[in-house]
Amino acid sequence: MSGGASAAPAARTEKLTLAQAVNRGLAEEMRRDPRVLVMGEDVGVDGGVFRVTEGLLEAFGPERVLDTPLAESGIVGAGLGLALTGYRPVCEIQFSGFVYPALNQIFAHVARYRNRSRGRYAVPMVIRMPYGGGIHPPEHHSESYEALFCNTPGLKVVIPSTPYDAKGLIVSAIRDDDPVVFCESERIYRAFREEVPEGDYAVPIGKAKVVAEGEDVTLIAYGSMTRQAVEARDALARESVAAEVLDLRTVCPLDVEAILGSVEKTGRAVVIHEAPRNTGVGAEVAALIQERALLSLQAPVQRVCGYDAVFPFPLLENHYLPDRERIVRAARAALDF
Amino acid sequence: MEGTDRTTLLLNLYRTMLRIRLVEERFVEPILSGEVKCPVHLYTGQEAVAAGVCAALEDGDYVFGSHRSHGHYLAKGGDLAKMVAEIYCKATGCARGRGGSMHVIAPSAGMMGAAPIVAGTISLAVGAAYAASVRGDGRVSVSFFGDGATGEGVLYESLNLAAVLKLPAIFVCENNLYSTHLPILECRPSEEVYKIAEPFGIAARRVDGNDALAVYEAASSAVSRCRAGQGPVFLEALTYRWRGHVGPDDNIQGAHTDIRSPEEIERWRKRDPIGRLRALLLRDGAAGEAELASLDERIAAEVEAAASAARAADFPATKELADHVFSRP
Numbered sequence: 001m002s003g004g005a006s007a008a009p010a011a012r013t014e015k016l017t018l019a020q021a022v023n024r025g026l027a028e029e030m031r032r033d034p035r036v037l038v039m040g041e042d043v044g045v046d047g048g049v050f051r052v053t054e055g056l057l058e059a060f061g062p063e064r065v066l067d068t069p070l071a072e073s074g075i076v077g078a079g080l081g082l083a084l085t086g087y088r089p090v091c092e093i094q095f096s097g098f099v100y101p102a103l104n105q106i107f108a109h110v111a112r113y114r115n116r117s118r119g120r121y122a123v124p125m126v127i128r129m130p131y132g133g134g135i136h137p138p139e140h141h142s143e144s145y146e147a148l149f150c151n152t153p154g155l156k157v158v159i160p161s162t163p164y165d166a167k168g169l170i171v172s173a174i175r176d177d178d179p180v181v182f183c184e185s186e187r188i189y190r191a192f193r194e195e196v197p198e199g200d201y202a203v204p205i206g207k208a209k210v211v212a213e214g215e216d217v218t219l220i221a222y223g224s225m226t227r228q229a230v231e232a233r234d235a236l237a238r239e240s241v242a243a244e245v246l247d248l249r250t251v252c253p254l255d256v257e258a259i260l261g262s263v264e265k266t267g268r269a270v271v272i273h274e275a276p277r278n279t280g281v282g283a284e285v286a287a288l289i290q291e292r293a294l295l296s297l298q299a300p301v302q303r304v305c306g307y308d309a310v311f312p313f314p315l316l317e318n319h320y321l322p323d324r325e326r327i328v329r330a331a332r333a334a335l336d337f
Numbered sequence: 338m339e340g341t342d343r344t345t346l347l348l349n350l351y352r353t354m355l356r357i358r359l360v361e362e363r364f365v366e367p368i369l370s371g372e373v374k375c376p377v378h379l380y381t382g383q384e385a386v387a388a389g390v391c392a393a394l395e396d397g398d399y400v401f402g403s404h405r406s407h408g409h410y411l412a413k414g415g416d417l418a419k420m421v422a423e424i425y426c427k428a429t430g431c432a433r434g435r436g437g438s439m440h441v442i443a444p445s446a447g448m449m450g451a452a453p454i455v456a457g458t459i460s461l462a463v464g465a466a467y468a469a470s471v472r473g474d475g476r477v478s479v480s481f482f483g484d485g486a487t488g489e490g491v492l493y494e495s496l497n498l499a500a501v502l503k504l505p506a507i508f509v510c511e512n513n514l515y516s517t518h519l520p521i522l523e524c525r526p527s528e529e530v531y532k533i534a535e536p537f538g539i540a541a542r543r544v545d546g547n548d549a550l551a552v553y554e555a556a557s558s559a560v561s562r563c564r565a566g567q568g569p570v571f572l573e574a575l576t577y578r579w580r581g582h583v584g585p586d587d588n589i590q591g592a593h594t595d596i597r598s599p600e601e602i603e604r605w606r607k608r609d610p611i612g613r614l615r616a617l618l619l620r621d622g623a624a625g626e627a628e629l630a631s632l633d634e635r636i637a638a639e640v641e642a643a644a645s646a647a648r649a650a651d652f653p654a655t656k657e658l659a660d661h662v663f664s665r666p
């Protein structure tokens with residue numbers, strides 16, 4: 001199972017990008033557990049389009065770092081076959097928009113093999129994919145469809161927003177006995193660095209994190225949007241509004257306690273994601289809040305999302321993606337209700 | 338192969354095929370009467386393929402199935418009574434009554450599972466073959482699928498991956514000449530399915546899928562090749578299902594879909610794989626009429642007992658509805 005309590009971070013740290021942090025997590029788990037292997041398009045010799053698997057081939061050899069043909073369905077299906085026969089594969093999908101040929105495998109088999117075998121098979125498998133906008137390529141290279149996976153019983157969906165969390169969460173995902181869809185924001189792969197402990201630590205799946213405390217409104221975000229929420233919080237602070245920022249980190253299963261706890265305190269919530277609005281994670285969070293914390297609410301839950309449109313290329317991208325201004329406006333709407 | 342070994346093999350093949358046949362035919366009446374509500378894809382007529390291939394395997398080898406996998410399950414060593422109970426959707430079934438006919442599974446026997454998604458488990462079998470290859474444990478991984486699966490893209494991804502990595506994978510295509518209700522030449526340019534594997538450099542051949550001994554010999558040679566690290570093999574077994582695509586008779590003339598003529602079905606019934614093996618056993622003197630009759634009776638009794646037990650068993654409890662979605666609730 002996933003991490004449980006985080007182990008004490010090692011004393012030594014390294015200043016890493018999110019991409020490097022995932023790389024360190026993969027390498028350390030591969031070193032620790034010979035059952036872990038990495039497979040996908042260009043993950044070996046090339047080191048991955050985003051360099052996330054760089055150096056793994058040299059360290060662990062071609063059997064455990066498998067360069068596959070361009071065949072997403074085959075990659076995920078073969079990954080599942082490995083998971084059923086004693087391995088813990090980490091399959092890379094080059095961009096989240098390339099996963100569609102593999103959805104058959106993910107929805108029809110990966111998510112339900114435990115159920116199909118009535119618990120006799122576990123599916124310890126991670127499907128990693130860079131997602132989201134901000135680096136300017138067209139639609140398939142920039143979109144966010146995490147809600148598809150959240151709507152599929154049997155899958156866990158993890159989306160880190162910082163290098164520290166990315167390493168700790170990829171470790172938990174690999175150690176988890178259930179399939180984990182692990183989405184890595186392209187926009188923040190290299191946007192900033194932070195100190196990341198060397199050695200073994202895990203960030204638990206299913207636990208959100210309060211990034212900043214506040215009493216007036218809760219900004220609920222994940223992945224790349226957490227930084228936008230923090231910027232919005234700073235802007236609101238200049239107007240003497242104290243916003244709390246909650247980073248979900250796992251979007252399925254949601255950390256219900258953390259969401260309700262924060263909203264019961266602030267009475268107002270803004271949910272932010274770059275995925276389309278219709279039946280997105282924001283809709284689930286908003287429904288949860290009205291079901292379980294209605295009497296705490298001072299205003300309707302606000303959603304700041306991508307639009308229900310194909311991800312635009314490239315000049316309209318900045319308009320599509322939620323930013324500080326849109327989040328601040330939504331927070332004000334909640335405050336002024 | 339001669340003498341005792343051959344006799345043992347022929348009797349084993351016969352017993353396996355007969356168990357499959359009698360179970361399948363035992364479901365006809367309960368399906369028609371509505372007692373069995375789960376969709377059932379009967380294997381009658383194709384028994385020699387499952388029996389012949391699985392007789393060439395060891396317990397530790399992997400088998401992945403399809404929507405029509407009762408035969409694969411039984412031939413690989415799955416428990417007969419648990420399969421019957423599964424088709425009755427009972428809690429005593431091999432998938433605890435939650436999967437039905439299309440999700441027969443027996444992990445302890447190496448029957449890794451089946452699914453109705455055509456071609457759905459082929460890539461899984463390739464993954465299992467990769468596991469065997471990395472471990473170097475000598476196992477082989479078999480994927481059973483029908484000719485209909487040749488229309489699905491993932492088959493070609495799987496053939497390619499298995500060929501590139503030289504995996505111990507055996508692709509067994511049971512060509513029964515119909516993709517659900519469409520005759521093969523209306524959905525493929527050729528009846529010769531095995532040729533699809535040739536561009537991948539995969540050893541491929543067609544075998545008479547109604548001749549259990551021929552299937553066994555082809556499968557044995559494929560298994561040897563795989564265990565020797567010589568890469569994947571593609572076997573096309575030409576055969577025919579006597580019953581409908583789903584249920585006993587959904588596409589026999591006179592029923593609602595009117596695809597196959599009774600004359601065509603009759604021609605294939607004359608090539609009954611079980612009748613042919615029975616004749617061979619008698620001709621070889623490997624078994625006498627009395628011995629075979631007694632075997633028939635024993636298996637019929639086993640099937641009857643399984644059906645009675647299944648009928649009497651409970652359905653899964655409501656409280657189990659959300660079990661096994663995740664490793665921890």
